[in-house]
Amino acid sequence: MCADTPDYKDTLNLPETDFPMRAGLPKREPEWLERWAEIGIYDRLREKAEGRAPFVLHDGPPYANGNLHIGHALNKILKDMVVRSQQMMGREARYIPGWDCHGLPIEWKIEEQYRKKGKNKDEVDVIDFRQECRKFAEGWIDIQREEFKRLGVTGTWDKPYLTMDFHAERVIAEEFQKFLMNGTLYQGSKPVMWSPVEKTALAEAEVEYHDKESFTIWVKFRVSSFDLPEVELSDEEATDEDREAVAVRVAQASEDFVGAHVVIWTTTPWTIPSNRGVVFGPDISYGLYEVTARPDECWAEVGDRFILADNLAADVMNRARLEEGMYRRVRDVTRAQLDGMTLLHPLAGVEQAEGEWDAPRDFRAADFVTDTEGTGFVHCAPSHGMEEYEMYRELGMLEDVITYNVLDDGGFRADLPFFGGKYILNRKGGEGDANKAVIDKLAATGGLLARGKIKHSYPHSWRSKAPVIFRNTSQWFAAIDRKVGDGQDDLGQTIRERALRSIDELVTWTPRTGRNRLYSMIEARPDWVLSRQRAWGVPLTCFVKKGALPTDPDFLLRDEAVNGRILEAFETEGADAWYKPGAKARFLGDEHDPEAYEQVFDILDVWFDSGSTHAFVLRDREDGSDDGMADLYLEGTDQHRGWFHSSMLQACGTKGSAPYRGVLTHGFTLDEKGNKMSKSLGNTVSPDDVTKQYGADILRLWVAQSDYTGDLRIGPEILKGVADGYRRLRNTMRFMLGGLAHFREEDRIAHDEMPELERWVLHRLAELDERVRTGYAEYDFQGAFQALFNFATVELSAFYFDVRKDALYCDGDTARRRAARTVLDILFHRLTTWLAPILVFTTEEVWLERFPGDASSVHLVDFPETPAAWRDDALGQKWTRVRQARRVVTAALEEQRRDKVIGASLEAAPVVHVEDAETLEALKSVAFEDICITSAIGLTADPSPAEAYRQPDIAGIGVVFEKADGAKCQRCWKILPDVGTHSHTGTCARCDEALAEQ
Template sequence: MSGDEAAKADYRATVFLPETDLPMRAGLPQKEPQWLAQWEQQSLYQNLRTDGRGRPRFILHDGPPYANGDIHIGHAMNKILKDVIIRSQQMTGHDAPYVPGWDCHGLPIEWKIEEAYRKKGRNKDEVEPIEFRKECRAFAADWIDRQREQFKRLGILGDWDHPYTTMAYESEAKIVEELLKFATSGALYRGSKPVMWSPVEKTALAEAEVEYHDHSSTQIDVAFPVIFSDQPLLKDASIIIWTTTPWTIPANRAICFGPEIDYVLVEVESLSKGALLARGARFVVAEALLPAVLDRAKITGHQCLGRMTGADLAGTLCAHPWRGQGYDFDVPLLPGEHVTVEAGTGFVHTAPSHGEDDFIIGQRHGLETPMTVADDGRYYDHMPLVAGDHVYKVGDKICALLTDVGCLLASSNFIHSYPHSWRSKAPLIFRNTPQWFISMEKNGLREKALAGIEDVRWIPARGKNRIRGMVADRPDWVISRQRAWGVPITVFVKPESGEILQDARVNEQIVAAVRAEGADAWFAGDPKRFLGPDHQPDDWDAVTDILDVWFDSGCTHAFVLESRDDLDWPASLYLEGSDQHRGWFQSSLMESCGTRGRPPYEAVLTHGFTLDADGRKMSKSAGTGLSPQDIVNEYGADILRLWVMSTDYFDDVRIGKEIIKGQVDAYRKIRNTLRYLLGNLAGFEEAERLPYDQMPPLERWVLHRTEALDRLVREKINDFDFNPCFQALYQFCILDLSAFYFDVRKDVLYCDQKDSIRRRAARTMLDLLFYRLTSWFAPILVFTAEEVWQARFGAEAMSVHRQQFPETPAHWRNDALAEQWSAVRAVRRVLTGALEVARREKQIGSSLQAAPILHVADETLYQALQDVDLAEICITSSVEIIAGEGPADAFRLDDVAGVSVEMAMASGEKCQRCWVVSKEVGSQSGAPDLCTRCAKAVTSMDEGSLSGQNGPGRDQG
């Protein structure tokens, strides 16, 4: 070959460039629906059940979302996390079915139907209950269908054709059956006690339906005149109470004091303008709170007449401020453990009809618990002075009535945290009303629940203390609601005594009817048809209240886990947001412990709430909402799934457009890693595979990192903690592979002889990485993993989701090798840093033009580098290693001690195939512009082999 011919030689066809059909651009929004259709056509979920036969089961029981609107970002995070857990359990040796479910009864749906009625000028109360319930059922069914498609679009795999719903006839029958177990055991009772009540919605609310917001109330200080006391000092004195609920004054029946609190009796000597008291007035308050009381009452001068402890006040009686106007009962002073000196006066106004502590005190001391307020928030007609007034609007009137009798010391606005309905957002009241309860003490329910909590694995661990505190302190379970859409409380009671009918035959008939006709059976016709010949209809009343929806969902373990052959009881895992410690987790715990003596779950995982990018609560009206549908339509579901795994979801997480763009960038890097694997595995054959003991040190180091990752992935799957798992995988792809191993081995893969040991080792390594990375990412990037899998094995290949995580040999672990290569990589950072400086200063263009001189002062490090080809590792033409400190002006990095670099230029000619500068170039006969390696590689190729080696271009590397 002449010099001119050599200059024109084109070796591109001799380079093993990557070949893959996987495009760089993912096009997820367009492609993902195609994968969904393919999985459905292939019956992927059913095939997974077949694959899992005989394996240990992992059962994640789905907490039912509510069927009344489009899914939001919190729904998406919850369902994606469940899906990742289930898929990872399936791929690590379990049979992990997933049965989705929906909560269908309750007020939000009922409200939607009422709203439609109002628009048409119809009154709900004029509609037949069965007709109304049918409309509620149809509304829920429509939203189930819509939400089902939205969840499926996220890549959530499950038995979508056979979900569970709380409104299915079989479900309603099971709910009734579970309720009747409590009735039969004596734990169900009807009582009159204060419950959280919504005057707007006209129903009792469970704790889980309550949220707290700042609320402006009127705070008042009120004098209750003493009419009897063993303390002579109290003659003509008053006891001062403070309250932020003036509307409860008509229900006052006692005043509580703290037995250990120090109190003081004072007499007013001077007042500022606007004061309501008169000079000479005498009253008692806690000594620690006296300054605050004096300030609120505008008292500028006073005299202390005496001191006493709370215990000295026992037996004291006061008059209600409106004595003589229909409130002619005595108001006793009673000891109360709940009384503090944090705020107020040190005395607690006690209205047993309107507070939990008040009710307990009333029961302990035999106080009246009057019926004062109707379901709409208005006082009953029998209430003197305030009859017909609404509690939300009566504040000014209460103050005026107290002022008229000289008993109001002060009033002002007070901002405080106050309970609101999570649906109507309206403030709530505690209201005494007949309700149905499940006793926490009868049959030891509280003790069973507390014991059960100890046996459950709580993730994170702090969840245990949270739910334990709630269960330890919670009152009896209010399970009744005064609404129309739900499962009725299917019991009969005697009108006079309230005794519940206990008849197994009657109960069986009720359950059978509900199973056949749905819960409408209780309302269709006369419920007394269930009584049969043994009971006179006139002796029994059918209860018309419906069950709290938390009781419905608390029973799902019974009609889902126990009833389906593909599931087991108890569940392996319950997983919901942290608010469910007072919601579904707790109602399920209560129901199961009350009927089965133990929790229905072995482990409980809680995640945080989704916030906007600034840490604020998501709000569509404020423009901070971000819907999963919008993200999926613009970027694809895999991006949303990646976001979930990138968060520390045990705490509240943030999401916004810029955050999502960050996930797009992370996805691109992961996709490029997988694409590199595919491109450089083209045509890989089993004959190429090298055993471990023939692998070069670099490959054995990658195998060591792979083994460590495998252990981490499996450990975190067991902990349900995917954030550190994903972060480790991501860093492995970006730093260990793309920025190091791929970069180093690119030259070998492209330019070595096809069957060289180094190239075979690299291709073997890529193959091992391919199986692991696609499997590890499959539960997260469900669509991309399938696309990558089929890009290698074809569309007819068995889905990647039916694979198991490859077993990784323990002998891949090599801590000594890892330590050596940690040092090598540190040295490489110094070398590449020096190369960057040389490139920036125009000393070199390509790193292959350099032949740096490396000075190593540390003897151990120097020895560690002797069997390492640093030129290959640093992608230079050569590297000279010299023991000892380098020149003062040599390049150094502060965090790599004892290593410095002098830059030198490589000598020789540039190989026209691999671009290495070497004195070997031209040494091989017939190859004047090639190095020895490239000359041998080209010589080994025949014309037939060249035709198949053209790739899409060197930039693919």
């Protein structure tokens, strides 16, 4: 610029904003949290929404026993996005956070502290112990509450729900008493998953599966006798020869089978002392195999005969180190012949066994036996296996086959021959000495054919991480196929019927696959094991009559007056009242003799606690649900067997139907490579670390960008990508703020007075409004955000803002500039509110930058209503053509810029050859040179010359480059022929006029 050329920079309408390019979220976000607390944002939302239709998301309670992990963050952020978006779409969206406070994880922590101090839990007063558990939970609740709040999650943090609150404990007991009174509660003895380390029964939801190396053994059960049922031949058919032939066949079979061995295979050698029978498949082909030769170090002897499934015989012989040629198949073994055999336990008759295993074993057919692995025979220890338990229950033989050899710590009863005092697991959950003792004894007494080890998926307690066992114990159950009370209910008479119909008729599933998973689980599940043999929880508040059997009608005391006294005490004293001296007499009152009843001291499964939350949160709280139901339960996919499941069963047993109208499930969090996160692998991502490095909004943006219906990956590189996307959004918001400086209501231009470009933006907003609302309503946050992000970064920043910068900066008080600023104002209100459920901190910063004030907050604003007149599909189609043509022009100019022919697009005046008449007409009807940011542009229907630039994916448009003619305007930098002919030196007509206005 020459020295005498004026500097017009100060005459431009340049953006004005203090909104920083750098977010500084880790430092700024806590300031907004403090501000929201000061203005009571959640209470103000409730006041604002009074009278609206409520929307209640019921919080699945996290466990109060440790810092949050990334899965917690995913879950709570999703919930917050649901609540905020529903509120901003016109609902009264309530959110009451809660905590699960009872149960083994907390009790286990206190026991660990005891062990370090050399204290014995059993020597501590139970109420004192429970108080320590309560304090432990309270401490972690305070920590987790602050961690959740740091993520920008809004709710009644000052008044959450806790399962250990006195009222909650009262209601949990009351809900249990409903099962007591409606006839679905019963005491039974059956194999349940049992943790020897924790000494308690576990529910399926408390178990996770990990690989485990187990001993595996092939065990011989000797055929002690054979008695083939008589073959009945009528006098007309039978001859003496016939009868003699049958007798010969029976004698031959007896000679073949007696002394032979039926071989079983098991991965739990410790269950052999509890064996009560062997079963075979009714349709499996079996054969009798004889050893003809043997190698060294083989437990089989020449002449030994084994009965095996034909499909598995070769594998079994191989395990016994018998190669092909060392054995032969002697004969078929029929179903009738198997029925005629009597088997002996491998330890039968062993010295010093005191006759423990001398009785013949039950031997029968069972449908669950297969010939896909093992031997084709299954050994039955009904105290430790559900299939054989159910089989003997149906046969009415349980009393004959149930054993009580394994104690609650996983050790054998002291008087069990050879194995008394041996343990299945050691105290830390590792391999105990029981399996080895059983294997060694079988080997020493000739009962073993082969042994080995196998690595397989095996259930472990998710708390102690130790393997579990199946153990027959006396437990309390809720019968899910028994008629509930009088059974009069629209959805069915049993808990299972009600649950299955609720799943299909009452609940909306997001994604739909959640329905199938829960339905199949409930369809096949057994009765609910309600009892746990622990101390920290709500007790099973019931009494049983001494000397009565569980099947007796008066076994359980059912008395509303007794129940009422218990509930009254729990309301004021909590569940500790059950354990206080004199509690039994206090609750039984004058109506019942305390000496005639036993007080049950098992505690309820904690899933019953959380399953009951609908009663003391949705039903009982003023800010709960108007009809006692939640609009949404939202948890991870593991809760199909957890909270979704227990809540469904519990509510169907007490109120007759599901406690929720909708269920949303999300996947698990994995590292960037798709691996499960593990501290030992060092691939965990802590929410605290992310908020300290990037800010919570980046974590929230990661959630919004992810497909939560599957597993979600997160790690340093992924977070960097999220942060880059955030910066692009932030720049879009900053441009709007800068362009709206000093915008006044009188500057606003009506829709029908706007240029086409602005009306096209409003048309796109109308389309986007529908997409965003639908996305939020359907919990499709990824879809809603992606639509917003593409609009903000591609259609606004890369197109509309790029085009309109010239008018915003250089125009005087023109209708075009006013229209552009009107659109910026409209964009501002929509983008900030639409993004507010996701970027809670950033949108608040943007809002306050424009509307400062003590009471101001974007979160107190609803999504603006969009006028129907904005939607103009024909205009949208036209501008799709215009933007396509622009793409060809800008690509052609970029090629010239890359070749150093021009430095900026304003140096160009290209000629655009357009074959399609409709497209050419569209381009001529707009200021296409402004759209392409060139100083001039030519439009022609002439065929494109050979040298024209073409875009492969856009047919019918060619661009021939030409330089702009004229001088460069020193204010707007356009190159125009009229520059220098106006009163203001070196300006074009537009800039000269703008300067004259100043």
